[in-house]
Amino acid sequence: MPQFAANLSMLYNEHDFIDRFKAAAADGFKAVEYLFPYAFDADALRKQLKDNGLQQVLFNAPPGHWDGGERGLACLPGREGEFKDGFAKALRYAETLDCPRIHVMAGLKPEGVDAQALIDTYHANIAWAADLAANEGRDVLIEPINTRDMPGYFLNFQAQAHDIVNAIGAPNLKVQMDLYHCQIMEGDLAMNLRKWLATGQVGHLQIAGVPMRHEPDVGEINHDYLFQVIDALSADGVWDGWVGCEYRPAKGAVPNGTSDGLGWFKRQ
Secondary structure (H helix, E strand, C coil), X not given: CCEEEEECCCCCCCCCHHHHXXXXXXXXXXXXXXXXXXXXXXXXXXXXXXXXCCEEEEEECCCCCHHHCCCECCXXXXXXXXXXXXXXXXXXXXXXXXXXXXXXXXXXCCCCCXXXXXXXXXXXXXXXXXXXXXXXXXXXXXXXXXXXXXXXXXXXXXXXXXXXXXXXXXXXXXXXXXXXXXXXXXXXXXXHHHHHHCCCCEEEXXXXXXXXXXXXXXXXXXXXXXXXXXXXXXXXXXCCCEEEECCCCCCCCCCCCCHHHXXXXXXX
């Protein structure tokens, strides 16, 4: 079966964040991801990983003022200094947590800013981040996000992301392929998996049910079939990465709400 990582920003919300590591390990997860670690001391998070036998496989660089609606800084002209300071902070956390991948959010396209200026800023920031991360053995990931959940986001399609990776040409720059976003924007998931994983440019996968972003066995996607596709690609040596479980449990933040929805996980 694929290697699954629990997304602790969305799963196990009946627990305080620091207690979600133990809950994920108890349910059989061997790895975790989450949005942002910066509200916690890196050494405290490292202790949770070690105590529960977990790997940290992904987290996001600082996104700007998240609570104020910002969703990344990479494409925003005039914010380059803040972007670089945030990414340097992410690298420090990655070293402590032994995390190989950092997702850099592109940001929302501001009104009245020339489109080429956004593109130029984004390419320059991502190239700079990939170069800095390469010195520390880390991958930088960029993720297309659907326009329904995040209107105005700079990056929306798989081909768009791969074009950026090819244009920059850094071997440690990869695409984070979230099948939830891809289904909403493009569909044809099995063929998209086969196409894009074969490039060697996908660094991480994520899943959730569509349309409500609940468990992967709730909604319109046949994830069991897609897991077979991923397994076949793994057997062929095309893919050896992690699949992040970035969904909201249908039962919500009630006792055992996440665990009760893991039937899909237990049958893999």
